[in-house]
Amino acid sequence: AKGESRGTCRCFESDLDAAAQEKTRLEIDFREALRKNQLEVHYQPLVALATGEVQGFEALLRWRHPVRGPVSPDVFIPLAEEMGLIDTVGRFVLNAACAEARKWPDHIQLSVNVSPLQFRNGNLTSTVIAALTASSLAPGRLELEITEAVLMEKGPRPSAIIRNLRAFGIGISLDDFGTGYSSLGYWLNFPFTKIKLDKSFILNLEGETNSRAVIRAVIGLGKSLGLTVTAEGIERETVRDYLRDEGCMQGQGYLFGRPQPGPEALRYLKDMGHS
Ligand code: C2E
Ligand code: CA
Ligand code: CA
Ligand code: CA
Numbered sequence: 001a002k003g004e005s006r007g008t009c010r011c012f013e014s015d016l017d018a019a020a021q022e023k024t025r026l027e028i029d030f031r032e033a034l035r036k037n038q039l040e041v042h043y044q045p046l047v048a049l050a051t052g053e054v055q056g057f058e059a060l061l062r063w064r065h066p067v068r069g070p071v072s073p074d075v076f077i078p079l080a081e082e083m084g085l086i087d088t089v090g091r092f093v094l095n096a097a098c099a100e101a102r103k104w105p106d107h108i109q110l111s112v113n114v115s116p117l118q119f120r121n122g123n124l125t126s127t128v129i130a131a132l133t134a135s136s137l138a139p140g141r142l143e144l145e146i147t148e149a150v151l152m153e154k155g156p157r158p159s160a161i162i163r164n165l166r167a168f169g170i171g172i173s174l175d176d177f178g179t180g181y182s183s184l185g186y187w188l189n190f191p192f193t194k195i196k197l198d199k200s201f202i203l204n205l206e207g208e209t210n211s212r213a214v215i216r217a218v219i220g221l222g223k224s225l226g227l228t229v230t231a232e233g234i235e236r237e238t239v240r241d242y243l244r245d246e247g248c249m250q251g252q253g254y255l256f257g258r259p260q261p262g263p264e265a266l267r268y269l270k271d272m273g274h275s
Contacts, residue, residue, distance in 0.1 A: 027083055029065060030076055034088060039063050041096045042259035045268060046111065046230060049244040049251045054272050056109030058145070058252065059097035060259040061089070077115065086115045091127050098135035098142065100262045105274050110142050111173060116149040119158045125165060143171030143194065148180030151187055159190060166191045173230070178214055188225075195222050199233025202253070205242065219247050 033039055043057035063071045080089045094112055101110035118124045132139055144165065150158050162172055173194035174187065178201055197218050201211040215231070222229035231243050234253030243251060257268060 023079075026071075026076075027079060030063070030079055030083070031085070033063055033065070034085065034092070038066075039089070039092060040261065041093055041100065042261055043097075043100065043265035044252060044259040045257040045265075046109070046250055046252050047256045049231075049240060049248055054108065054269060054274060055250060056111060056143070057101070057104075057265055058111040058259075059093055059100075059113070061093055061113075062259070081115055081117050086117045087121065087123065087127070090115060090118045090124075091131070094127060094131035095134060098131040098137045100265070101141060102135045102137050103262075103266060104269060106138070106141070108141070108269065108274065109171075110137070111145050112142065113145045113175065114150075116147065116153055119150055119153050119161055122157070122161075124161055128165065128170065129168070139169040140171075143173050145173045145175040145196065147175050148177075148187065151190065162190055166193075177218060192227060194228040194230060196230045196232055197248075199231075199253075202231050202233040202239060202243070203235070205239055215243070215248070216246060222249075223247065 040062045041059050042062050044060060045054050046056040046058060047053065048055050061073050061077070063073075063076050065071050077086070077089075080086045097110055097112050101108070104110075114124065118127075128142070128144070131137075132142065146162075150162075166172060171193040172191065173196055174190075174192050175196045176198045177195045179198045195218060197215060201214050205211045205215070219229050221227075228249050230250040230252060231248050232252045234240050234243065234251045234255050236255060240251060240253075240255055260268065
């Protein structure tokens, strides 16, 4: 098609080429980052809305590209999934985060995000147990955050793995709740311990009556099922107060703290009166 292309058409083609080249470059760089230990786990506080106490941290992976600067996990996690590297990445995060959480007081929980693809090869349970064993972190202090996409994985596997992890005492949190498509009846069969209300509902809460209705419904659902409901994306005190008054138990957001490196999270705990 090269001979035919001219004008805007040629521009379009070279744009596509440029995008493909760009992606390939990013893939090469990501592979190198993984090899050279340029990935770092940060920790964002999870706070009890009633008391303001820190209850745990969510581990969030960071990649600072030597030239481009910080790359969003919304970019490099899908990249890692496509490249077949998500198991390696997932193992790195679990090991690093469990080792870090071992430095925290015993009542502080650790939440780690798990990709649906990590449910595919059957190694997830052993990876998790290995990370807990290596750090001697009690299984009850770990919670895995999964999304509805896990439930869409075919076969009985995901539910068997989830049950198995629960049997070890590991918590399972349903992340980004309210953004997916699965029916309520479907995911209710899974032994979740927590629901995380997606930040899209929280961020546009003010003046958004629909968001308020969803928030109220999910909090009610959590209550009747005996599950913790966590609201993410809390940036303002008014939003925190609203959620607390609605009966939401736990919150996460820039108001309480940004995702921060391990040593800063430790200092945050000290500053908040947890030794
Ligand atoms: P997520 O699991 O839903 O994580 C919450 C995201 O909300 C994080 O974005 C966090 O920085 C952001 N956030 C927290 N509080 C606020 C707030 O008050 N306002 C706003 N606007 N945003 C807030 P982040 O760190 O960029 O991560 C994006 C996504 O990448 C995560 O969404 C998760 O799906 C994925 N991810 C990050 N780390 C990992 C990981 O280690 N493994 C896997 N599989 N996925 C990860
Ligand atoms: Ca999450
Ligand atoms: Ca989320
Ligand atoms: Ca998300």
